[in-house]
Amino acid sequence: MVSDEADRPLGTRTRVSAFLFRHPRLRLGGLLGVPGLWFLVIYLGALVVMYATAFWHLDAFTGLVVKQFSLSNFKRIVDVPVYRTVILRTAGIAAAVALTDIVLGLPVAYYAARLAPARRRTAVLIAIVLPLWANYLVRIFAWKLILSPGGLLEWLFAKAGIHVTIGSSLVAVWIVFCYLWLPYVILPIYAALERVPGSLLEASSDLGARGWRTFRRVVFPLIVPGIVAGSIFAFSLTLGDYIVVQLVGKSAFIGNVIYDSVGIANDIPFAAAFALVPLAIMSIYLFVAWRLGAFEAL
Amino acid sequence: MESRGVSLAIRVGTGLVLAFLYVPLLIVVIYSFNNSVSQTWPITSFTTRYYSFAWHDSDVRTALATSLTVALFATLLAFFLGSLAAFAVHRFRFFGRNTVSFVLVLPIALPGILTGIALNTAFNNYAIPFGVLTIILGHTTFCIVVVYNNVLARLRRTGGSQVEASMDLGADGWQTFRYITWPAIRTAVIAGMLLAFALSFDEIVVTNFTSGTELTIPKFIYNNLRQPRNRPVVNVVAVVVLLVMIIPVYIAQQLAGAEAGTAAGRRAALRSETEPGL
Numbered sequence: 001m002v003s004d005e006a007d008r009p010l011g012t013r014t015r016v017s018a019f020l021f022r023h024p025r026l027r028l029g030g031l032l033g034v035p036g037l038w039f040l041v042i043y044l045g046a047l048v049v050m051y052a053t054a055f056w057h058l059d060a061f062t063g064l065v066v067k068q069f070s071l072s073n074f075k076r077i078v079d080v081p082v083y084r085t086v087i088l089r090t091a092g093i094a095a096a097v098a099l100t101d102i103v104l105g106l107p108v109a110y111y112a113a114r115l116a117p118a119r120r121r122t123a124v125l126i127a128i129v130l131p132l133w134a135n136y137l138v139r140i141f142a143w144k145l146i147l148s149p150g151g152l153l154e155w156l157f158a159k160a161g162i163h164v165t166i167g168s169s170l171v172a173v174w175i176v177f178c179y180l181w182l183p184y185v186i187l188p189i190y191a192a193l194e195r196v197p198g199s200l201l202e203a204s205s206d207l208g209a210r211g212w213r214t215f216r217r218v219v220f221p222l223i224v225p226g227i228v229a230g231s232i233f234a235f236s237l238t239l240g241d242y243i244v245v246q247l248v249g250k251s252a253f254i255g256n257v258i259y260d261s262v263g264i265a266n267d268i269p270f271a272a273a274f275a276l277v278p279l280a281i282m283s284i285y286l287f288v289a290w291r292l293g294a295f296e297a298l
Numbered sequence: 299m300e301s302r303g304v305s306l307a308i309r310v311g312t313g314l315v316l317a318f319l320y321v322p323l324l325i326v327v328i329y330s331f332n333n334s335v336s337q338t339w340p341i342t343s344f345t346t347r348y349y350s351f352a353w354h355d356s357d358v359r360t361a362l363a364t365s366l367t368v369a370l371f372a373t374l375l376a377f378f379l380g381s382l383a384a385f386a387v388h389r390f391r392f393f394g395r396n397t398v399s400f401v402l403v404l405p406i407a408l409p410g411i412l413t414g415i416a417l418n419t420a421f422n423n424y425a426i427p428f429g430v431l432t433i434i435l436g437h438t439t440f441c442i443v444v445v446y447n448n449v450l451a452r453l454r455r456t457g458g459s460q461v462e463a464s465m466d467l468g469a470d471g472w473q474t475f476r477y478i479t480w481p482a483i484r485t486a487v488i489a490g491m492l493l494a495f496a497l498s499f500d501e502i503v504v505t506n507f508t509s510g511t512e513l514t515i516p517k518f519i520y521n522n523l524r525q526p527r528n529r530p531v532v533n534v535v536a537v538v539v540l541l542v543m544i545i546p547v548y549i550a551q552q553l554a555g556a557e558a559g560t561a562a563g564r565r566a567a568l569r570s571e572t573e574p575g576l
Contacts, residue, residue, distance in 0.1 A: 013470060013472055014470045017470040017471030017472055018470070020471060021471060024390065027389075027390075028386055028389075028390045028392060031382045031383070031385050031386035031389075031390075032382065032383060032386040032392075032398075034378070034379060034382060035379040035380070035382050035383040035386075035402075035442065036383075038379055038438075038439070038442075039401055039402070039439070039442075042417070042420060042435055042439055043404070043405060043413075043416065043417070043420075043439050044401065045420060046416035046417055046419055046420030047404075047412075047416045049416075049419055049420065049423065050412075050415055050416045050419050053419065104315050104318070105315070107307070107308045107311030107312050107315065108311070108312045108315045108316070110308055111308050111309060111311075111312040112312075115305060115308060115309070124312070124316075127316055127319070127320075128316075128319070130544070130547075131319050131320070131323065133496060133500075133543050133544060133547045134323060134540050134543060134544070135500050135516065135519075135536070135539045135540060135543055136500060136502065136503075136516075137502055137516050137519045137520055137523070137536075138323075138326060138519070138536040138539055138540055139322065139323070140523075141326065141519065141523060141532070141536055142322035142323060142325055142326045143322055144523065145322075145325055145326065145329055145337055146322060146325060148337065150336070150337070150338035150339065151337070151338065151339050152325060152339040154339075155339045155340065179318070179319075179322065182315070182318075182319065183319075210301075211301050211304050212304075236409065237409070239409065240408075240409020240410060240411050240412070241409070241411075241503075242411055242503075243502065243503065243520070246524060247523050247524070255409070255411050258411055258415065259411065259506075262415055262418065262507070268415070268418075268419060271415055272415065272419075275411070275412050275415060278409060279412075
């Protein structure tokens with residue numbers, strides 16, 4: 001199907017493509033130039049400027065950014081007790097969310113990896129992943145409907161003779177985060193479970209270990225990397241979120257401090273400085289995970 | 299190794315967790331037919347009239363038009379930029395090649411709020427007024443990686459021997475692309491574009507920082523959730539958004555199979571696919 005065109009000797013197009021063939025650098029430049037420039041100008045440049053901004057500060061009188069090196073933003077984060085509370089609250093809930101999701105995720109991952117027949121396994125995996133593609137806001141909204149006063153949960157509790165309303169609270173925030181990030185936690189655990197060789201389980205049972213003992217002594221140590229990977233998702237996504245707290249919570253998280261510094265106070269230097277906090281926490285978290293040997297099996 | 303009791307417990311646990319994932323979405327669908335303006339449970343009477351309200355709501359219409367425009371342009375730009383970058387990484391060995399995937403995935407891997415603030419600061423610095431254009435620029439930035447990942451995965455799978463054969467048989471670069479490369483990667487490109495479209499249509503975290511006063515569908519939901527005004531309409535919009543999201547993702551999955559984000563999860567896929575083999 002190409003012969004009719006190939007017969008023509010050295011058309012312009014052929015010459016161009018031959019020229020390009022002899023100059024691979026030019027081809028590379030043509031391919032990578034535009035996307036590279038896009039990222040450099042729009043994104044990487046922006047990130048660098050943002051982090052440089054963290055070392056500037058806002059003039060209290062004029063409300064303008066003073067482009068002079070200072071550590072005043074960081075001093076403020078350390079000195080003001082509210083910020084410490086916010087950081088501890090966020091990290092605490094993030095850890096609780098990660099832990100809850102691991103507990104919720106283990107049976108599903110185990111079922112999909114080891115119990116389900118092949119066809120059912122695919123169905124379960126799709127069922128786990130599909131909610132990730134449902135609109136993030138709609139998923140929060142669903143819980144607002146369920147948790148709000150007069151909502152489904154209050155009604156269910158009332159049926160059981162308990163009178164509680166969760167409404168907008170830290171508990172609501174915890175539930176919604178658990179809900180949002182659960183698929184991210186299940187998938188790496190599933191992947192880790194799937195890689196555990198069946199022969200090890202047989203060996204363990206041949207040596208007399210019952211189900212629980214086999215799980216604790218053989219399976220669990222092997223899937224720790226998957227669990228840690230999942231917890232990293234839950235943890236880091238919670239650290240960076242500001243919308244869940246706005247919609248179903250009351251007390252601010254790290255994301256809200258950053259958001260309000262931009263949106264309300266228009267203090268971008270402080271927002272940029274505070275944005276380094278989740279980055280620092282994640283670095284510590286990853287470092288600890290690495291020291292625990294969590295990455296070795298990955 | 300599982301005793302019958304343990305196996306049963308795991309099955310029940312799986313059922314409960316899947317219910318936990320889906321019941322809330324079902325609740326949203328049920329509420330969209332709620333006749334009452336108050337959002338309490340149980341629902342006493344049902345109606346479809348809010349679907350027509352939503353269709354005629356001017357805010358919803360503006361938001362929908364903006365969302366579709368943005369998603370369309372962001373998808374097209376992501377198609378060009380993502381495919382180009384994928385070809386560059388696949389065909390060439392060059393300094394910094396390993397960092398390309400890393401850099402492209404950053405807008406999604408970093409917390410959205412950082413990307414949002416960074417873009418906000420940048421647009422302020424370049425004095426670009428916030429509006430449809432800035433939303434498109436922002437969305438394109440994090441959509442590129444979706445197309446890139448899909449195309450690169452397909453290029454790796456197809457290998458280079460067919461391309462070499464085509465060149466040996468005298469086809470020029472354009473013919474080889476037209477008759478060999480493009481048919482091989484076409485479905486991966488389309489799948490990537492559909493996922494990019496869904497991602498853009500869904501986005502709120504970054505959009506909040508780049509949209510100024512412009513309204514998109516997620517922003518419409520967000521605004522109305524913060525200050526509850528026309529909740530019944532929001533319910534309907536929420537259901538429509540669920541459908542709009544799921545259709546392209548489903549088609550993408552059919553087209554690209556395991557390469558599409560669906561098979562391995564959105565973020566999870568983006569991370570795991572970029573790592574091996576680089």
